[in-house]
Amino acid sequence: MKISVNGEVRVFHGDPRTPLLDVLRDEFRLTGSKAVCGEGFCGACTVYVDGEPMMSCLQPVGVLGETEITTIEGLSTVDELNSVQQVFEDFDVVQCGMCFPGMVMTLTSYLKTNPAPARADVKSALTGNICRCTGYERIIDAVMSMQQTDLETAQ
Ligand code: FES
Ligand code: FES
Incomplete structure (x- = not known):
């Protein structure tokens, strides 16, 4: 399936039930979003789905459809912090x-x-x-x- 992350379309071939957080970190190597509780309690995995903050550990990638994901890596550049x-x-x-x-x-x-x-x-x-x-x-x-x-x- 195709997933748009930080303005770039990426492809994930795995199980659609995989949490978005795992896909971001393990498949796309976007490790800024942190895996801490894995159960929706701590907020360390927060990303934006179409601009809205969501806990990515609770989001199966298969339900995202054509949404735009923004991670912490998408908020700043090497030269300029958010x-x-x-x-x-x-x-x-x-x-x-x-x-x-x-x-x-x-x-x-x-x-x-x-x-x-x-x-x-x-x-x-x-x-x-x-x-x-x-x-x-x-x-x-x-x-x-x-x-x-x-x-x-x-x-
Ligand atoms: S890792 Fe704690 S809310 Fe997602
Ligand atoms: S949990 Fe260590 S700085 Fe916040």
């Missing part, structure tokens, strides 16, 4: 890093719908993403700083 990735790096919030691809995917999507969230909004947006290392306060601090930077840039 703005959420950049602020995470600036705030040095990444520890083991297993949760961060999913966090970046979730927050990037969320900030498009709410570019000036309150602290509680960011916390709420991250309820499906579990981090066991950094703690959420620093992550939220980093996201909140993006708004200050935007305001300073606009002045």
Whole structure:
């Protein structure tokens, strides 16, 4: 079957029940999406299916049809990080890093719908993403700083 990932059509010959996450990581070598719980609890495997965040460990590839998949590799280039990735790096919030691809995917999507969230909004947006290392306060601090930077840039 054909699967469009990050703007490129790829071919998968295996079982249509295979989770998208396994196809991305094991067949297409797109290992940015992380396999942590494998059961839809942690958010580390989050990708976009037609622009909507989904947990790829729960998505059999056979049901995707002609959708467009975007992974963390599709959000940035070698030369330029996505703005959420950049602020995470600036705030040095990444520890083991297993949760961060999913966090970046979730927050990037969320900030498009709410570019000036309150602290509680960011916390709420991250309820499906579990981090066991950094703690959420620093992550939220980093996201909140993006708004200050935007305001300073606009002045
Ligand atoms: S690996 Fe998919 S939600 Fe945890
Ligand atoms: S940095 Fe390790 S789980 Fe979040």
